[in-house]
Amino acid sequence: MHTIFEAIIIGIVEGLTEFLPVSSTGHMILAQSLMNTQNDEVMKTFDFVIQLGAIMAVVIIYWNRILSLFGLVKRKSQSMTGKKLNLLHILIGILPAGVIGLSVNHFVDDHLFNAVTVIVGLVLGGILMIIAEKKKGQPSTTVMDDLTYRQAFFIGLWQLVSIWPGFSRSGSTIAGGMLSGVSRAASADFTFIMAIPIMFGASGIYFLKNYHALSSTDLPFFVVGFLVAFVVALLAVVSFIKFVQKMQLTYFAYYRFVVAALFALYLLLS
Template sequence: MLHYWQAVIIGIIEGLTEFLPVSSTGHMILTQKLLNISEDNQTMKAFEIIIQLGAILAVLLIYWRRVLSLFGLAKIREQGQSLNGSKLNLMHILIGIVPVMLLAFIFNNAIQKYLFSPTTVIIGLVLGGILMIVAEKQKDRPTAETVDQITYRQAFYIGLFQILSLWPGFSRSGSTIAGGLLSGVNRAASANFTFIMAIPVMFAATGYTLLKSYKTLSSNDMGFFIIGFVISFIVALLAVVSFIKFVSSMKLTYFAYYRFILAAVFALYLWLG
């Protein structure tokens, strides 16, 4: 039986980590281990989908004007200049999301079977942290200072790095921001592109998983789901706004150190357990 206090804890963790470069999936897998929730608990799998929707809607609320601009329905003001529609267009988004969505669709069962465990999360945390440190050592001057300066080639390059997020522990935002830095996109622009690109990816992943597991949903769990959804939405909203404010000055290296510490703590926990 799942409890409301578990919904609160997991909702907070999802909201905090979904768009920070620390891996929300990895954190939830480790959290479930701490809470003694079975990895095969179908209600929890459905719950994870519901609270992820809360995080998606938070980002959609923040970037609604940018999203509308992709369809020519709104104008964007970038650095004080009014643009006649954004230079960032749907093609950039498609180029960025097709690789990861294609591989996720083909290898979904294998990923769920072999990569969703505390051990693989620990490995992903470490490898993802190393990637971010390497990306921060990029010395070349960025060629894209804003999302509107990102080229199709850079969008594709970032999309390739997003494939790493299929391994729990790597982190979607961590992988794509690192990919952005390595392809000549500055940190803030990489983060903004990452968050915008995450909207269709997460909607697709959530919708696909929801269709597969909707039979596990029960009206008895509605209160549990609502609490997790609302908390995830609020926390994700605060987390994204805060992250965007200091991402231009805060290096990914600090998040990498956090990942190493978390991996070490859980490795010790699993070893002692």
């Protein structure tokens, strides 16, 4: 039986880390390890459902941009050439993770949702970010509207490594975008918009796969976690998105190394 206290703590962790390239999934797994939370089907489904709560904050912030993708509102392009981001960019970006993710999700659930793999992911993801900062040149694409279909596809490919818990979806895609000639700010914007259909899809899949393991007694646990993640993310999202757009990934990499080292020490001593 999972507690409301666990739901609140994990919801706060999710809301604070979803928009930073530090791996919200990895931080939730580490938090659950510290609290000795049972890593069962209910908890795995819970992790995805509360991520959806945090993503709802992105829906609110990017609401006009999302509506413009469907032609429901008109907006002025930020592109110097008058181009606009469209639904095909999003589809191309989510396709690699959608196809590969479905085929390996059982393996990830059974073997990678643990503190040791998160530590490895934090370190390797941090190394990727440092490489992206050192190898980046003058970006050919400075705003999201100028994103090419090829760049959208490569960002989607980089998202595949975030299937490993601890790598970070935003960290992988922002780093991948920078290596593909996209500015840090444009990569971050595309990452956050691309996360909306991915998280809706992942939450739906996990719920359908594991709904038989859920009961009515789990409802308060899910509702509290979802609401806490949504509220915390909504309070943090504006400043955090601007922070990620401007701050070098190298600093986030150093943070990841410190967290990985501290938790590795904790595991050795426990």
